[in-house]
Amino acid sequence: MLKINNLHxxxxxxxxxxxxxxxxxxxxxxxxxxxxxxxxxxxxxxxxLAGRDGYEVTEGAASLGDLDLLDLEPExxxxxxxxxxxxxxxxxxxxxxxxxxxxxxxxxxKARGEEELNAAEFLRVIxxxxxxxxxxxxxxxxxxxxxxxxxEKKRNEILQMAMLEPKLCILDETDSGLDVDAMKLVAAGxxxxxxxxxxxxxxxxxxxxxxxxxxxxxxxxxxxxxxxSGGPELALEVENNGYADxxxxxx
Amino acid sequence: xxxxxxxSDAATDLLAAWPLPSGExxxxxxxxxxxxxxxxxxxxxxxxxxxxxxTNPSTLTALPAPEAAVFDASDETPVFDAVDQLRxxxxxxxxxxxxxxxxxxxxxxxxxxxxxxxxxxHWARDLYGVLEARGQAxxxxxxxxxxxxxxxxxxxxxxTGRAAKPIRVFxxxxxxxxxxxxxxxxxxxxxxxxxxxxxxxxxxRFNQVMEVEVRDRGVFNHVRAQGRDxxxxxxxxxxxxxxREAVMKSFTLTVNGRLTRNESVVEFIGDDAxxxxxxxxxxxxxxxxxxTVFVTHDAVNCESRQVFKKVLRDGAVGVFQGKILVKEGxxxxxxxxxxxxxxxxxxxxxxxxPELEIYADDVVCSHGSxxxxxxxxxxxxxxxxxxxxxxxxxxxxxxxLDEAIAEIDSAELADEVRGRLAAWLARRRx
Numbered sequence: 001m002l003k004i005n006n007l008h009x010x011x012x013x014x015x016x017x018x019x020x021x022x023x024x025x026x027x028x029x030x031x032x033x034x035x036x037x038x039x040x041x042x043x044x045x046x047x048x049l050a051g052r053d054g055y056e057v058t059e060g061a062a063s064l065g066d067l068d069l070l071d072l073e074p075e076x077x078x079x080x081x082x083x084x085x086x087x088x089x090x091x092x093x094x095x096x097x098x099x100x101x102x103x104x105x106x107x108x109x110k111a112r113g114e115e116e117l118n119a120a121e122f123l124r125v126i127x128x129x130x131x132x133x134x135x136x137x138x139x140x141x142x143x144x145x146x147x148x149x150x151x152e153k154k155r156n157e158i159l160q161m162a163m164l165e166p167k168l169c170i171l172d173e174t175d176s177g178l179d180v181d182a183m184k185l186v187a188a189g190x191x192x193x194x195x196x197x198x199x200x201x202x203x204x205x206x207x208x209x210x211x212x213x214x215x216x217x218x219x220x221x222x223x224x225x226x227x228x229s230g231g232p233e234l235a236l237e238v239e240n241n242g243y244a245d246x247x248x249x250x251x
Numbered sequence: 252x253x254x255x256x257x258x259s260d261a262a263t264d265l266l267a268a269w270p271l272p273s274g275e276x277x278x279x280x281x282x283x284x285x286x287x288x289x290x291x292x293x294x295x296x297x298x299x300x301x302x303x304x305x306t307n308p309s310t311l312t313a314l315p316a317p318e319a320a321v322f323d324a325s326d327e328t329p330v331f332d333a334v335d336q337l338r339x340x341x342x343x344x345x346x347x348x349x350x351x352x353x354x355x356x357x358x359x360x361x362x363x364x365x366x367x368x369x370x371x372x373h374w375a376r377d378l379y380g381v382l383e384a385r386g387q388a389x390x391x392x393x394x395x396x397x398x399x400x401x402x403x404x405x406x407x408x409x410x411t412g413r414a415a416k417p418i419r420v421f422x423x424x425x426x427x428x429x430x431x432x433x434x435x436x437x438x439x440x441x442x443x444x445x446x447x448x449x450x451x452x453x454x455x456r457f458n459q460v461m462e463v464e465v466r467d468r469g470v471f472n473h474v475r476a477q478g479r480d481x482x483x484x485x486x487x488x489x490x491x492x493x494x495r496e497a498v499m500k501s502f503t504l505t506v507n508g509r510l511t512r513n514e515s516v517v518e519f520i521g522d523d524a525x526x527x528x529x530x531x532x533x534x535x536x537x538x539x540x541x542x543t544v545f546v547t548h549d550a551v552n553c554e555s556r557q558v559f560k561k562v563l564r565d566g567a568v569g570v571f572q573g574k575i576l577v578k579e580g581x582x583x584x585x586x587x588x589x590x591x592x593x594x595x596x597x598x599x600x601x602x603x604x605p606e607l608e609i610y611a612d613d614v615v616c617s618h619g620s621x622x623x624x625x626x627x628x629x630x631x632x633x634x635x636x637x638x639x640x641x642x643x644x645x646x647x648x649x650x651x652l653d654e655a656i657a658e659i660d661s662a663e664l665a666d667e668v669r670g671r672l673a674a675w676l677a678r679r680r681x
Contacts, residue, residue, distance in 0.1 A: 073634070075638055075643075089632070090626075093654065103646065104636035111637065143650075
């Protein structure tokens, strides 16, 4: 589903190479985790895939299904089925969560040539999804992420994911800033959305999230490359020994 | 020609352009004479005047008034139509009783201005030209004085209890060359409460003054929408005086308009009173929008808030001149002022002049002014959810303006304004 080939990326503003040849393939229905120390390029990879400004791809390719991702605007990537759950979801005062979600859902439907959902249909769908994810209806009425706790912000990301029904979900350090209970709730939301035709790329520092979202493959990223890949046991090794051992072996 | 002579000649021409009304009560004639003398003494405003430095008044004083196309707003229901209301209609600045509701409402007396000024004994005597004259120092406002000297159209409203529904003044524009002076008076008696709504394209050029006296414990809410007609020019002056524990909340939404100058002059004369003034505007190209505010604290423990937000694009200009004057003895004053410009490109300008002048030593006064572009992280967040750049930007514009809209006391009216703004923005995008 997601294919990344020898991806090289540098910051646009300064001459600093961040990704130095990333190769990665994630199949439909699979969950891949990327772990790595600070500054290894994990978040950059998620931003580049989602289309954020400020990065320049100097070499390589990334595709989602048959689509070359790197040629597309962020909204086109979203309509094609890519979803990025933000590490720090943005607060938008004055815009109701419901309005925001409806605008987003309908923008994607329009881009795909589907009919837009009217207010009543949308309300029915969002209520059902919120219920499945155990999200309080009150959260739908508030302005987007304003005054939300860390846990609420992340659950709101999961709700967006549920409404937008993407093919590929990238979770950028979704566990950061969450206590154990909040993390479990978020993980339960993600697990509820797992399906044979949906892939997940979970970026995290810590193994503990992977106790709750069980990955098929774990990759270790360092200095802009994936230096090692393996099963879930690789995450446990990191938890026990830190990154230093693995990086030493690779070097 | 020397500047003084230019100002004086222009003032003479403006006064000559409108006939001096006859058959009025002596007090009304005296008010007009006083105002006329002031217009002659101070002359018409020119850009050299400090308070017109950022807004060129020449099209507000030119004769004849620059024409403006009549705007066809039939593709939407006018804002506030859905609100239960007593409706007053003005066409090109002239009261139209046929289109208006019956003027009777419990606890409220409404009368056309002309009829009030003709009566020897009338409460309007204590207000007409009085608050406007108080607002002429330290800054001269000759266009408001011109309004006092010549306006014959408008309504006078006296509120003696809690008005059951808002009074809505609905302006219609019919003639390309319309040049209107409109004057309203509002007297909110002790403990009384009223909401006044204003909207609609008023005229090609619109000079409107509203004098508002809110007596002790009275409440005055004012919500205004200056909407999509782009070619118009408008200068408005709201002159308010607040008694003890009185509350005034005034909000204006402006979308489009070649030139809009909204002046608010508020004076606290009773302790423990509150005044919130807010404005949200958005425009592009040759849009020029000016909020000029002067709040005088001359009583103890009063609270004033100014929240003004402007979204500018494609060379549009936004101006904010806001002053808080705290007089000697006005202790425990709480004054707040924020003005913010959101620039959607590099061609627009936001010009802000916040001023504080404080002669009391136990007060809290703060002011801030910012000017910036759309936040790139927010924009990316919305686009990553599938919105186009234009849709995302529009949502962020709504979010930016919402801080001012949130100043509206009534949730129903705030939602009415929000909905209307969203619809106007969406229409512009296409």
